[in-house]
Amino acid sequence: MPLTDIDRIAEIAHQWHLEGKAVALATVMETWGSAPRRAGSQLVVAADGQMMGSVSGGCVEGAVIEEALTAIGDGKSRVLTFGVSDDNAFAVGLACGGTIRILVDPIARTGLREEILADLVAARSARQAVAYVINLETWERNLAPFGGRLDERFRKDQTGVEGAEFIAIHNPAPRLIVVGAVHIAQALLPMARACGHEPFLVDPRGAFGSVERFPGETILDEWPDEALGRLGLDSRTAVVTLTHDPKLDDPAIRAALAANVYYLGSLGSKRTHAKRVERLSEAGFGQTDLVRIHAPIGLDIGAANPAEIALSIMADITHALRHGA
Numbered sequence: 002m003p004l005t006d007i008d009r010i011a012e013i014a015h016q017w018h019l020e021g022k023a024v025a026l027a028t029v030m031e032t033w034g035s036a037p038r039r040a041g042s043q044l045v046v047a048a049d050g051q052m053m054g055s056v057s058g059g060c061v062e063g064a065v066i067e068e069a070l071t072a073i074g075d076g077k078s079r080v081l082t083f084g085v086s087d088d089n090a091f092a093v094g095l096a097c098g099g100t101i102r103i104l105v106d107p108i109a110r111t112g113l114r115e116e117i118l119a120d121l122v123a124a125r126s127a128r129q130a131v132a133y134v135i136n137l138e139t140w141e142r143n144l145a146p147f148g149g150r151l152d153e154r155f156r157k158d159q160t161g162v163e164g165a166e167f168i169a170i171h172n173p174a175p176r177l178i179v180v181g182a183v184h185i186a187q188a189l190l191p192m193a194r195a196c197g198h199e200p201f202l203v204d205p206r207g208a209f210g211s212v213e214r215f216p217g218e219t220i221l222d223e224w225p226d227e228a229l230g231r232l233g234l235d236s237r238t239a240v241v242t243l244t245h246d247p248k249l250d251d252p253a254i255r256a257a258l259a260a261n262v263y264y265l266g267s268l269g270s271k272r273t274h275a276k277r278v279e280r281l282s283e284a285g286f287g288q289t290d291l292v293r294i295h296a297p298i299g300l301d302i303g304a305a306n307p308a309e310i311a312l313s314i315m316a317d318i319t320h321a322l323r324h325g326a
Contacts, residue, residue, distance in 0.1 A: 008174070010043035010054040015122045018108050018115060023048035025069040025107040028169055029056050030080065031161050034099025041160030041169055048073050056103055057083075068105050076109035078140060104135070104167055113142065120144055121171060128173035128235055130155050138165045147236070157323055173237045174199050175263075175322060180225045180253040181243030182209035185268070188311035189241070190218050196315060198239070203228040203253070225253035234260035239318050241298065242267045251280060258290045264321040266295035266314060295321075 017024045027044040044054040046069035056065055061083050068081055084100040106113040121144060124131040130147035147155050160170045177193040179186045182204040190200040203221045204210035210220045221228040240257040242250040250267060257265045274296040281291060299313030
């Protein structure tokens with residue numbers, strides 16, 4: 002599932018800049034009350050009036066565009082604050098009233114420098130988590146890598162203001178790799194997509210992983226170790242095994258345990274998992290590795306059919322993504 006344009010605002014801004022257009026980026030810094038777009042949402046505006054993305058709606062959007070055009074003209078960044086009462090909220094896209102702060106950053110030597118934007122776009126392309134950090138007092142800017150004092154913000158995708166700094170988190174899009182083209186996968190893949198994940202289905206058995214059973218899905222008819230090796234595993238990837246067949250599940254589990262995936266879950270009863278643990282122990286994996294496996298998979302919600310099991314799995318994955326495994 003390729004990223005939509007609204008998820009590629011930094012890339013679009015950079016491309017427009019390379020095409021010779023004067024450009025400004027607007028980013029939601031923080032919100033209070035009701036707001037239709039969360040912190041980190043972006044809008045890019047070009048001097049010729051072209052625009053892409055969204056930071057709100059109604060009158061707020063129009064005012065931000067005007068300020069962005071002014072910023073393009075003078076090359077200066079600015080912070081905009083919009084407060085809206087409940088009575089007037091609907092007209093500007095704030096459903097129940099609220100306040101939003103928006104950073105408007107022109108691509109200029111005195112604003113968002115082109116080299117920083119280029120490095121940001123390169124990091125996003127390489128699936129590297131970075132934060133765009135700007136000091137709101139000195140207007141100094143830099144890119145900060147994953148981890149350290151920003152670890153919790155990265156894990157929660159939490160763009161926001163901290164002291165005198167605005168910290169815009171740019172995480173790779175989360176991915177879900179499902180091994181096993183079973184009935185649960187038919188419900189899980191579209192559910193993952195709806196939750197913002199890029200889903201992949203791995204199953205070398207053509208009769209299972211067919212286009213007819215999984216229309217519109219990315220299907221890899223390879224052995225799991227080959228498929229996972231080709232896709233690459235990182236800290237924004239979740240792996241789920243659903244086949245019950247050690248010949249398929251175990252290679253995927255071993256690959257996931259050797260990587261820094263944020264979630265690894267395997268379908269099966271406690272007895273099935275005990276046998277799985279025994280095999281993995283014999284293969285050299287220790288207790289620290291084995292406790293990373295969510296098994297039996299999913300949150301205990303009393304799931305009774307494939308769709309409910311898929312729901313329990315997606316809930317467990319979401320919890321691990323936002324709160325840590």
